[in-house]
Amino acid sequence: xxxxKKKKKAALPDGGELRRDIEEEVRLEGHWRIVGPxxxxxxxxxxxxxxxxxxxxxxxxxxxxxxxxxxxxxxxILFEGRDAAGKGGVIKRITEALNPxxxxxxxxxxxxxxxxGQWYFQRYVAQLPARGEMVLFDRSWxxxxxxxxxxxxxxxxxxxxxxxxxxxxxxxxxxSGIILLKYxxxxxDEEQERxxxxxxxxxxxxWKLSPMDLKSRELWVxxxxxxxxxxxxxxxxxxxxxxxxxxxxxxxxxxxxxxxxRQIPYxxxxxxxxxxxxRPLDTNxxxxxxxxxxxxxxxxx
Numbered sequence: 001x002x003x004x005k006k007k008k009k010a011a012l013p014d015g016g017e018l019r020r021d022i023e024e025e026v027r028l029e030g031h032w033r034i035v036g037p038x039x040x041x042x043x044x045x046x047x048x049x050x051x052x053x054x055x056x057x058x059x060x061x062x063x064x065x066x067x068x069x070x071x072x073x074x075x076x077i078l079f080e081g082r083d084a085a086g087k088g089g090v091i092k093r094i095t096e097a098l099n100p101x102x103x104x105x106x107x108x109x110x111x112x113x114x115x116x117g118q119w120y121f122q123r124y125v126a127q128l129p130a131r132g133e134m135v136l137f138d139r140s141w142x143x144x145x146x147x148x149x150x151x152x153x154x155x156x157x158x159x160x161x162x163x164x165x166x167x168x169x170x171x172x173x174x175x176s177g178i179i180l181l182k183y184x185x186x187x188x189d190e191e192q193e194r195x196x197x198x199x200x201x202x203x204x205x206x207w208k209l210s211p212m213d214l215k216s217r218e219l220w221v222x223x224x225x226x227x228x229x230x231x232x233x234x235x236x237x238x239x240x241x242x243x244x245x246x247x248x249x250x251x252x253x254x255x256x257x258x259x260x261x262r263q264i265p266y267x268x269x270x271x272x273x274x275x276x277x278x279r280p281l282d283t284n285x286x287x288x289x290x291x292x293x294x295x296x297x298x299x300x301x
Contacts, residue, residue, distance in 0.1 A: 024051070050250050057257045058097040065098050065134065067266035072131035074178045075264065078140040081185030082223065083213040084195040086246045090185075090253045091136050094260075098134075107138040120144065120162065121169055128178065141166070145230040147212070150222045163233040170239045180239055181263055183256060184227070185246040189220055 246252040
């Protein structure tokens, strides 16, 4: 009898960025156990291992998080830059090991009709941190200096008012005790083009490419001019912009996290080790039969 032919597994689409992210997460989880807390901050010298460096920085972020919580600090970090510059990637690496009750992400959608009638900064003020919190803005009030201005979503008067009032607004935040950090991710037009093509070919990442992203390609020079004007008005001594070369995503992530850790002095306040108490036995307790519960099927068993 002829041997049965093995069925060929359906070819998975080239995951591209998604596959790389998943493989990275798997390696990270393994290294979290290997490196462990107490690892000194990574000091790259020449060649370094990306995963080792990232894990070391993530453990430092955990220490920073505890320092922020216990000391009641309020931290705001803005991430701005061109489309596909890697802002979301660094935010993901910062938050994946942190407590979402302490460190949260704000990514606001298009303002509603009611919000359009508010003071421009009002909906952003509602997202500011309370004591012991960190807030990461994936795009921020600087939308008005970029996309709103370039795409004509605000009037010239509203744009000029923003450039005038933004430094005053940020000074108010600083005087209130908020720690404000602003990062601009700079990507070359060639690298952005490559990332756009990768997203177009990858059905899982296709949602990241919007008509607005495509339109921005036609307005590259206008966006560059808008960025220059933004820096001229809002890159101040008290609230500077920090520019990040983002053509290499991995280096940009490491450099950004390392810079954040240097901007907020902190100490290692990790909780003391606890002894796990024994679980008391309850001889009178009887578990219900599994057949009486709705268990899911297990295709991956």
